[in-house]
Amino acid sequence: MQVVAVFLCLLVTLSHVKAESETDLKDKVTVVTGAARGIGRAIADNLLKEGVSVVIIVDKNLTQGLVTKNELKSTYGAEKVWFIHGNVITDLDRVFKKIYKRYDYVHILVNNAGILDEDDPVGTYMTNTVAPVLWSQKFYDVMRKDKGGRGGIILNMASVVSYLKDPFFWFYTSSKYGILGLSVGLGHEWNYLTSEVKVLALCPLFTYTDMTKQQMVVDEQVEIFAKFKEALSWQTPDAVGEAAITICKTGETGTAYSIQGGVLSVSPYGQDITLEFLLNLQQGDNHTVNAFDSK
Ligand SMILES: NC(=O)c1ccc[n+]([C@@H]2O[C@H](COP(=O)([O-])OP(=O)(O)OC[C@H]3O[C@@H](n4cnc5c(N)ncnc54)[C@H](O)[C@@H]3O)[C@@H](O)[C@H]2O)c1
Ligand SMILES: *[C@@H]1O[C@H](CO)[C@@H](O)[C@H](O)[C@H]1NC(C)=O
Ligand SMILES: *[C@@H]1O[C@H](CO)[C@@H](O)[C@H](O)[C@H]1NC(C)=O
Numbered sequence: 687m688q689v690v691a692v693f694l695c696l697l698v699t700l701s702h703v704k705a706e707s708e709t710d711l712k713d714k715v716t717v718v719t720g721a722a723r724g725i726g727r728a729i730a731d732n733l734l735k736e737g738v739s740v741v742i743i744v745d746k747n748l749t750q751g752l753v754t755k756n757e758l759k760s761t762y763g764a765e766k767v768w769f770i771h772g773n774v775i776t777d778l779d780r781v782f783k784k785i786y787k788r789y790d791y792v793h794i795l796v797n798n799a800g801i802l803d804e805d806d807p808v809g810t811y812m813t814n815t816v817a818p819v820l821w822s823q824k825f826y827d828v829m830r831k832d833k834g835g836r837g838g839i840i841l842n843m844a845s846v847v848s849y850l851k852d853p854f855f856w857f858y859t860s861s862k863y864g865i866l867g868l869s870v871g872l873g874h875e876w877n878y879l880t881s882e883v884k885v886l887a888l889c890p891l892f893t894y895t896d897m898t899k900q901q902m903v904v905d906e907q908v909e910i911f912a913k914f915k916e917a918l919s920w921q922t923p924d925a926v927g928e929a930a931i932t933i934c935k936t937g938e939t940g941t942a943y944s945i946q947g948g949v950l951s952v953s954p955y956g957q958d959i960t961l962e963f964l965l966n967l968q969q970g971d972n973h974t975v976n977a978f979d980s981k
Pocket of ligand 2: 723
C-alpha cells in the first residue's frame with residue numbers, strides 16, 4: 687500500500703516536470719573537464735555545434751589538450767575554445783579564478799574527467815568523486831539563484847556501473863556510485879526550486895575511448911570480461927556527446943540518464959523522495975510520512 691502511494695507520487699511528479707521548457711544553450715559559457723579526448727572531447731564538440739559562446743577545456747594532458755584545442759578552434763573559430771592545462775584534483779582554485787577573470791559567469795559545468803585504474807584506488811576516488819564534489823560545490827555556489835546567481839547546469843559523468851551490481855573494477859564502481867549520489871541529491875527538485883541549478887548524471891555503458899582500450903579488470907577476470915564486453919552494445923563518444931546535449935536541454939534535474947548502444951533513457955534505479963512527498967510533509971500532511979516503513 688505505502689509503496690503504491692510513493693509510486694503514485696512519483697508518477698504525478700514525473701508528469702508535472704515533463705512540462706518544463708527546453709533550455710537554450712546558445713551563448714552559454716561552458717566548462718568541460720577531461721575534454722582533451724574521448725567522451726569529454728565529444729561533449730565539447732557537441733556544445734560548440736549548439737552555438738555556445740565558449741567551451742573551456744580543462745585537462746591534465748597538455749599535449750592532447752593543445753591538439754584538441756587547435757582542432758576545435760579550426761572548426762568553430764578561435765574565440766570559441768579555451769584550453770586550461772590543469773589537474774581537477776589539485777587546480778580547482780587556480781582554474782576557477784582564471785575562468786572568472788575572463789568571463790563573468792559560467793552557465794554549464796560538465797564534470798567529465800575520470801580514470802579507471804584499479805591499482806590506484808585513491809587516485810580513482812580523488813578524480814572520479816572528490817574532484818566532481820568540490821567542483822560542483824564551487825560552481826553551484828556561484829550559480830544558485832537564491833544566493834544571487836543566474837542558475838545553470840551541472841552535468842556529472844557517472845556510468846551504468848553507478849547503479850549496477852557487477853563483479854568488475856569495484857574501486858571505479860564505488861567512485862561512480864558516489865557521483866550519482868551527488869547528482870540526484872544536489873539536483874533534487876527540492877533544491878532546484880530555490881537554486882535553479884539543474885544537476886544531472888549521465889551514465890554511459892561501454893564507449894569506444896582510450897579508457898576502454900586498456901585492460902580494465904584484474905588478471906583473473908580477463909577471460910570472463912572479454913565475453914561480457916562482447917555481449918553488450920557499445921557506442922561512439924559522439925553518441926554520448928549528443929546525449930549530453932539532449933539532457934542539458936530537456937533533462938529533468940536530479941535525474942540520472944543512461945545511454946547504452948546509443949539509446950538514451952532514464953536510469954532504472956532506486957526509490958524517489960519526490961517533491962510531492964516533501965511538499966505534503968511541509969504542509970503537515972502526516973499521512974505519507976510512513977511510506978518508508980517497510981511494514
Ligand atoms: N568509456 C566508457 O566506456 C565510459 C563509460 C562510462 C563512463 N565513462 C566516464 O566518462 C568519462 C570520460 O571517459 P573517457 O572514456 O572519455 O576516458 P579517456 O581516458 O579517453 O579521457 C579522459 C580524459 O580525462 C582527463 N583526465 C583524467 N584525469 C584528470 C585529472 N585529474 N585532471 C584533468 N583531466 C583529467 C584525461 O587526461 C583524458 O583526457 C570518465 O569520467 C569515465 O569514467 C566512460
Ligand atoms: C595524452 O593523450 C595521448 C592521446 O590519447 C596519450 O597517448 C598520452 O599518453 C597522454 N599523456 C598523458 C601524460 O596522459
Ligand atoms: C502525525 O500523526 C500522528 C498520529 O498518526 C500524531 O500523533 C502526530 O501528532 C502527527 N504529527 C504531526 C506533526 O502532525
